[in-house]
Amino acid sequence: MEKIIIIGGGPAGLFAAYKLLKKGKAVALYDHSSGLGKKFLVAGNGGLNLTHSEELKVFASRYGKDEELFLELINEFTPDDLRAFCSELGVETFVGSSGRVFPKKLKAAEILLNWTKILKENENFSLFLNHSLISINQNKELSFKNEGKEVLVHGDKIIMALGGGSWKKTGSDGAWVSMFENLGIKVNALLPMNCGFEKKWSEYFIKNVDRYPLKNIALRFKDQIIKGEAMLTPFGIEGGGVYALSNKIRDELLKKGRANLFLDLKPDLTAEQIEAKLADKKAKTSLSNHLRKSIGIEKEQFILLKEISSTEPDKNIKSLKLELTGIRPIDEAISTSGGVCFSELTNFFELKKIPGVYIAGEMLDFEAPTGGYLLQACFSTANRIVESI
Ligand SMILES: Cc1cc2nc3c(=O)[nH]c(=O)nc-3n(C[C@H](O)[C@H](O)[C@H](O)COP(=O)(O)OP(=O)(O)OC[C@H]3O[C@@H](n4cnc5c(N)ncnc54)[C@H](O)[C@@H]3O)c2cc1C
Incomplete structure (x- = not known):
């Protein structure tokens, strides 16, 4: 029986094994962690967004320069196929109001448990944990x-x-990059993606705002506008819209x-x-009270407005300029851009050099x-490889 070696027990490796x-x-799976799917479990902490239910052409457009490739890949293994896989594992999924797909219990643990149980019960499966790949020739x-x-x-x-x-403690430490470069395989540098940014706040701001969620706002960077939410942090800003x-x-x-990021705190007005709503301010009402009562600007939002413009905080509600000065560390990012260049690979993601x-x-x-596009990519790429083997 042909035995395939898989290295890496995250969703891509585990799905290939399955x-x-x-x-x-037969499959021999190696991972340097003491357990499987650690990042997948972390991904489930805030509600595991497995994939998205939108039309496949729109879905594929989320992959930017690789849109065409991903249109093929997600047609071969679709978001519905991913939901059917969860159902095979005995896990029900649902489509949320935003079109995003989640497991009913929102967490990753049930999926991972049932998935790894099926693998471990198969006599053709062998597992080698605590095995760190250090070289390949x-x-x-x-x-x-080990x-x-x-x-x-x-x-x-x-x-x-x-x-x-990102999230090195889950096992994904990116140490493989130099291993590949030593083999002459082109790898684009891993960079933080879906990450937060740094902004220098005053001590007063940090003391009084600390972490604060900005809900139902719009964020603008250059000509791109996103409606969503963001989290103010002592270091700067993060969250879905960012x-x-x-x-x-x-x-x-x-x-x-x-980089200048602009926030619209009241995109619906x-x-x-x-x-017009702010026109008749009574002399004895403070500006912060007036903004709160007239258009629902909360205390923390007022501090934010004052932080950016102490003289005319109310003039910046729809275009609040945040001067960002740095990228939060790669380890905090949800994902990383970069990796093994497609030019090094055949259509089946096989290394041309090996x-x-x-x-x-x-x-x-x-x-x-974010939005389920990362996990769908893991499943769809693993699917194409296995179909070719
Ligand atoms: C906080 C957070 C939330 C997220 N939420 C979502 C979400 O809701 N939806 C979504 O689509 N995506 C989400 N993601 C991203 C998603 O989890 C990842 O894209 C996905 O896990 C990547 O899968 P993978 O199989 O490619 O790699 P990984 O899951 O990173 O697995 C790689 C495996 O390889 C092993 N390994 C690495 N190097 C070696 C080595 N040298 N030797 C042996 N083993 C090694 C690691 O131990 C690890 O087990 C989130 C990520 C984070 C951090």
């Missing part, structure tokens, strides 16, 4: 470190799904060292409507916003 076993292949000889000892393994077919470079703009803001910061070695999941050089 499909290969179903195809009647042109002859597909793999060297792992409890201080070197373990050598040879594989004819190897699937690598080592993840990106993540959606994060690749553009990041690139501007890398180029120029500064026009400037004229705001002016035939028989395949690359799946976040290791690949693509980027996508």
Whole structure:
């Protein structure tokens, strides 16, 4: 029986294992962590967004420069296929009001438990935890470190799904990048994606606002506007709306060292409507009270307005300029851009320089916003590889 080696037990590696076993292949899965799917579990902390229910052409457009490739990939393994897979695992999913797809219990634990149980019960599956891949050569000889000892393994077919470079404590440390570069394989640098940004606040602001969620706002960077939410933090700003703009803001910061993000705290009111609502301020009412009572500007939002313009805080409600000065560390990012360049790979994500070695999941050089697009990419890329084996 043909045995396939998989390295990396995140969603991409685990899905490849599941499909290969179903195809009647034997699988040996290696991971340097003490457990499987650690980042997947973390992803479930804030509600596991598995995929999205939008039309596939719109879905594919989320992958920017790789839109065409992803249109093919998600047609081959669709968001509905991903939901059917969850159902095979005994986990029900639902479509939220935003069109995003979640497991009914919102968490990743049930999926992971049922998934790994099926793998472990299969006699053709062997698992090697605490095995850290340290090198691979042109002859597909793999060297792992396990409890201080070197373990050598040879594989004819190897699937690598080592993840990106954020949240190192989950095992995805991006250390594979130099391993690949040593083999002459082009890797685009891993950069934070879906990440927060730094803004220098005053001590007063940090003391009085600390962390504060800005809900139902609009965020504008250059010509892109996103309606959503953001979280003010002592370091700057993060959250869904910021993540959606994060690749553009990041690139501007890398180029120029500064980037201006504009917030509209009342996107549902026009400037004229705001002016009309604020027109009859009584002399004894403070401005903060007036803004709160007339248009619902909360105390923390008022401090934010004053932080940016102490003289005319009410004039900036629809276009509050935040001067961002840095990118939050890669370790805090939800995902990373960059990875193994597609030019190094065949259509089946097989390394041209080392035939028989395949690359799946976040290791690949693509980027996508949050919304289920990352996990769908992991499943769809693993699917194409297994279909070709
Ligand atoms: C806080 C947070 C929330 C998220 N929420 C969502 C969400 O709601 N929806 C969504 O679509 N995505 C979300 N993501 C992103 C998603 O979890 C990742 O894109 C996905 O886990 C990547 O899967 P992967 O299989 O490619 O890699 P990973 O899940 O990163 O797995 C890689 C595996 O490889 C192993 N490994 C790495 N190097 C070695 C080595 N040298 N030797 C042996 N093993 C190694 C690691 O231990 C790990 O188990 C979130 C991420 C974070 C951090």
